[in-house]
Amino acid sequence: MAKPLIQAVPPSLFDALKPQAQDPLLALMAEFRTDKREGKIDLGVGMYRDASGITPVMRAVKAAERILFETQTTKGYMGPEGDAVFVDLLKPIVFGDIFAKNDRVVGLQAPGGTGALRLGAELIAAVSPRAKVWLGEPTWPNHRPLLNAARLAVEGFKHFDRAAQTLLFDETMGALTKAAPGDVVLLQACCHNPTGADYTMDQWRAIAETLAARGLVPFFDFAYQGLGDGLDADAAGMRLVLDHVDEALVGYASDKNFGVYRERVGALYVVAGNARAANAAYTQALALARANWSMPSDHGAAAVRLVLQSPELRRDWSAELDTMRARVLANRARLAALNPRLSAVTRQRGMFSQLDVTPETVTQLKDTHGIYMVGSGRINVAGFRDDGEVVRFAEALASAG
Numbered sequence: 001m002a003k004p005l006i007q008a009v010p011p012s013l014f015d016a017l018k019p020q021a022q023d024p025l026l027a028l029m030a031e032f033r034t035d036k037r038e039g040k041i042d043l044g045v046g047m048y049r050d051a052s053g054i055t056p057v058m059r060a061v062k063a064a065e066r067i068l069f070e071t072q073t074t075k076g077y078m079g080p081e082g083d084a085v086f087v088d089l090l091k092p093i094v095f096g097d098i099f100a101k102n103d104r105v106v107g108l109q110a111p112g113g114t115g116a117l118r119l120g121a122e123l124i125a126a127v128s129p130r131a132k133v134w135l136g137e138p139t140w141p142n143h144r145p146l147l148n149a150a151r152l153a154v155e156g157f158k159h160f161d162r163a164a165q166t167l168l169f170d171e172t173m174g175a176l177t178k179a180a181p182g183d184v185v186l187l188q189a190c191c192h193n194p195t196g197a198d199y200t201m202d203q204w205r206a207i208a209e210t211l212a213a214r215g216l217v218p219f220f221d222f223a224y225q226g227l228g229d230g231l232d233a234d235a236a237g238m239r240l241v242l243d244h245v246d247e248a249l250v251g252y253a254s255d256k257n258f259g260v261y262r263e264r265v266g267a268l269y270v271v272a273g274n275a276r277a278a279n280a281a282y283t284q285a286l287a288l289a290r291a292n293w294s295m296p297s298d299h300g301a302a303a304v305r306l307v308l309q310s311p312e313l314r315r316d317w318s319a320e321l322d323t324m325r326a327r328v329l330a331n332r333a334r335l336a337a338l339n340p341r342l343s344a345v346t347r348q349r350g351m352f353s354q355l356d357v358t359p360e361t362v363t364q365l366k367d368t369h370g371i372y373m374v375g376s377g378r379i380n381v382a383g384f385r386d387d388g389e390v391v392r393f394a395e396a397l398a399s400a401g
């Protein structure tokens with residue numbers, strides 16, 4: 001008689017799994033939502049907010065969405081490159097006219113800045129798996145996980161002195177000196193998250209010269225163009241570096257400067273030594289995109305494309321972006337004028353600053369005053385609705401000691 005087949009019991013895939021700790025920022029947002037106090041202030045949020053406390057759909061984007069609704073005739077598949085016209089129209093905004101026409105620069109649409117950075121990281125890992133990525137910290141909390149998920153080794157260096165509220169430029173230069181040729185340096189092009197501490201043009205020049213001399217590859221995270229000093233001003237440091245080096249990557253987010261966060265609109269640009277290498281990098285990036293998300297979602301990029309294609313909508317977008325930036329800068333000036341401890345925020349740019357406050361003070365501000373900020377001391381200066389809230393925050397901070 002044939003023996004019965006012994007069936008191997010497959011090990012359970014999920015039984016031994018432990019739940020991940022909740023992201024502290026999401027937990028904070030949930031706590032804010034359930035707080036019943038009048039006059040609570042949300043400085044923890046990672047998005048632009050207007051004076052009524054909402055993240056608005058920009059006028060030009062709304063108009064473009066209306067056009068899309070009326071005129072779009074198909075929702076058929078695109079390709080892994082996404083909306084190539086969107087990528088092309090964005091190029092001169094990102095790189096300036098000279099670089100935009102350069103055939104060493106190629107780009108493809110990606111799901112937000114995150115998708116662009118992940119794609120760039122995977123491209124680096126595919127062509128140079130041993131390259132280390134040098135990363136100034138503190139930084140956007142997703143940088144390390146994202147780079148590690150692409151199997152890249154990360155080496156941190158200190159970007160910011162919180163007590164002195166100054167950028168640690170010597171640490172940057174020290175890291176660039178230690179890095180091996182072929183290593184990658186991740187640099188936030190402007191509006192540094194979470195510190196607001198950006199390099200000066202002199203510092204960018206020194207970085208550019210050292211990158212070029214040592215054969216290092218800059219990988220720009222360009223997520224907040226236009227929210228610091230203006231579209232061109234915010235790109236100036238990056239463009240200066242690109243003038244010096246042969247190769248670079250740019251992970252770009254349109255989510256913030258077009259206010260289309262949940263639509264996930266971004267692009268990865270690769271700068272190569274010549275047009276042939278650029279095209280090879282482009283085809284590799286397409287293959288990686290295909291294996292990840294097949295193709296990026298279309299709606300947000302199509303709306304941004306329509307804005308950029310219409311001189312009228314483009315003007316309106318740019319004007320509204322100017323207003324957003326002016327509000328951020330005005331809140332910075334008000335904060336600095338109210339409390340000497342906040343004087344550095346006028347030197348910082350973009351929506352974020354990381355204040356020199358203890359975790360106890362952060363808790364006290366939340367519990368006593370209904371003011372919510374990230375445990376690290378990061379505030380979003382666009383989170384204040386009006387002058388009254390700025391004043392309340394400055395006073396609460398003074399009383400918290």
Ligand SMILES: Cc1ncc(COP(=O)(O)O)c(C=O)c1O
Pocket residue numbers: 046111112113114115140188193221223253254255256261264265266
């Ligand atoms: C510095 C930085 N880079 C990239 C991103 C990712 O942007 P996106 O929402 O477009 O993926 C963010 C988002 O907060 C960010 O702060």
